[in-house]
Amino acid sequence: MEPTKTIDQEDKRILEHIIQTIRDEELVKRAIEKRWDLHQFIENASQKEEISKQVKNMKEDPPT
Numbered sequence: 001m002e003p004t005k006t007i008d009q010e011d012k013r014i015l016e017h018i019i020q021t022i023r024d025e026e027l028v029k030r031a032i033e034k035r036w037d038l039h040q041f042i043e044n045a046s047q048k049e050e051i052s053k054q055v056k057n058m059k060e061d062p063p064t
Contacts, residue, residue: 011038024048 015038019028029046031041 014038015041 015031015036018038018041019053021032022028024045026043027045030036034040036044
């Protein structure tokens with residue numbers, strides 16, 4: 001088996017495990033609907049987490 005194919009299979013298994021165990025149903029639904037690969041999933045999850053942190057910080061520190 002070629003190294004690239006092995007990596008692709010490992011990525012698919014990791015993504016399947018994440019999808020089965022993550023609590024963010026919205027993110028899982030989008031990943032399945034858009035057929036994201038592992039890298040797309042991680043990128044989108046990271047962006048969502050960053051936005052959530054920014055919103056939380058804005059709520060905790062309202063402008064004066």
